[in-house]
Amino acid sequence: MHMKSFNKKCILQCIQDNSPISRAEIAVKTKISKPTVSLLVDELIGDNWVLEKGIGESSSQGGRRPIQLSFNEKAAYIIGTDIGGTKVKTIICDLAGNITATSSFTTNQYLQSGLLKQISETVDRMIGEHNIDVNKVLGMGAGVPGITDTSNGIVIEAPSLNWVDYPFIKEAKKYFPFPIYVDNDVNVAALGEQWLGNAKNKKNVLYISVGTGIGSGIIINKQLYRGSTCAAGEFGYMVTDKNDMKNEFKPVFTHYGYLESVAGGKSIGDKFTALIRKESSHPLYEQAISTGLTGEIAFKSAKAGDETALSIIEEAIDHLSYGIINAASLLNPEIIILGGGVLKSSDLIFPKLRGIMKPYLPSSIDLKTSYLGENSGVLGAVSLFLRECESIIKY
Structure with a gap:
């Protein structure tokens, strides 16, 4: 029975990767006998995982033209949810990552009454609105902004959600009737980029998210590397100035690391706010005094040629470059992908990053922005489910 199940998965994977494909071609690629392939393909067609689509070319010897098979990406649906400190975004998509439904709500609004309860209500509404057969929903993946014990389904610490040792999976089971998997949001985004983004077909990947905080997802030989206590990739804790550390370094937020700060x-x-408060003639002075200035405003000002903003951003890029050089020297990834809010200003950041990094790297590395952008979290959550769930579908 185990062998049959294994062969069935291999055949379905082969069809996913190579469709349209004939039964004979599957037998050659998988090295599974033709009668076994034929029998299992018929089962996959009966279960609606595979579709027969048209007729292929006959061989050079002539004979009947083979029937072509393709993977039915609409056979089932998966839910992906990206739980952020500001916003919770949830999607329902098919097996190829095509988004059928999407919805968001602000985190703070439901933090007290229960985020999982609200996600459940959101999912129910989307299923109803889009006439999705609930029996076709395989399950859900979730990304959360904190250190996560994936094997036990516990969020060890997520400061922006006030979660400490939060039993995520246990709570989720109260609201959802299907399997659920959870991981750190940046790990999840890395999986999304490897599934559908700029890291597709790459075995060794470093994904770095630069937002309020800085985190990374590490993929080694196609596998997500989580570390001994699920805290691998805490990129924001890197130290990039030893002198600063000697001066009693204080993080910008409690539990934040040096590089993030x-x-x-x-x-x-x-930093931009503090400097502009000393420049009473600056056009942003009043805003700096009253509400303070955001990183986004700093980048906008830098692009407009503001010298104060440029000096702050250039210093931040220096630190980020040192961190990336150290991580790349250690991990030797094929590609480094940068995502997160700050990367909306990639046109300003990337040329400077590349210029600083190039002389110090032991070998050249592809550096790109996230292809999936704002959907990297939700599609990554779907990818997490597909990887972790022991269903017939396996990525």
């Missing part, structure tokens, strides 16, 4: 979006905004 000198190169994260929040620290850029805070």
Whole structure:
């Protein structure tokens, strides 16, 4: 029985990767006998995982033209949810990552009454609105902004959600009737980029998210590397200035690391605010005094040629470059992908990053922005489910 199940998965994977494909071609690629392929393909067609589509070319010897098979990406649906400190975004998509439904709500609004309860209500509404057969929903993947014990389904610490040792999966089971998997949001985004984005077909990947905080997802030989306590990839804790550390370093937020405190979006905004408060003639002076300035405003000002903003951002880029050089030297990835809010200004950041990094790297590395952008979290959550769930579908 185990062998049959294994062969069935292999055949379905082969059809996914190579469709349209004939039964004979599957037998050659998988090295599974033709009668077994034929029998299992018929089962997959009966279960609606595979569709027969048209007739292929006959061989050079002539004979009947083979029937072509393709993967039925509409056979089932998966839910992906990206739980952020500001916003919770949820999607329902098919097996190829085509988004059927999407919905968002602000995190704070439901933090007290229960985020999972609200996600459940959102999912129910989307299923109803789009006439999705609930029996076709395989399950859900979730990304959360914190250190996550994936094997036990516990969020060890997510400061922006006030979660400490939060039993995520246990709570989720109260609201959802299907399997659920959870992981750190940046790990999840890395999986999304490897599934459908700029890291597709890459075995060794470093994904770095630069927002309020800085985190990374590490993929080694196609597998997500989580570390001994699920805290691998805490990129924001890198130290990029030993002198600064000697001066009793204080993080910009409690539980934030050194690099986040000198190169994260929040620290850029805070530094810009502090400097503009000393320049009473600056056009942003009143705003700096009253509400403070954000990292986004700093980048906008830098693009407009503001010298103060440029100096702060250049210093932040220096620190980020040192961190990336250290990580790349250690991990030797094929590609480094940068995502997160700060990367909306990639046109300003990337040329400077590349210029600083190039002389120090042991070998050249492809550096790109996230292809999936704002959907990297939700599609990554779907990818997490597809990887972790022991269903017939396996990525």
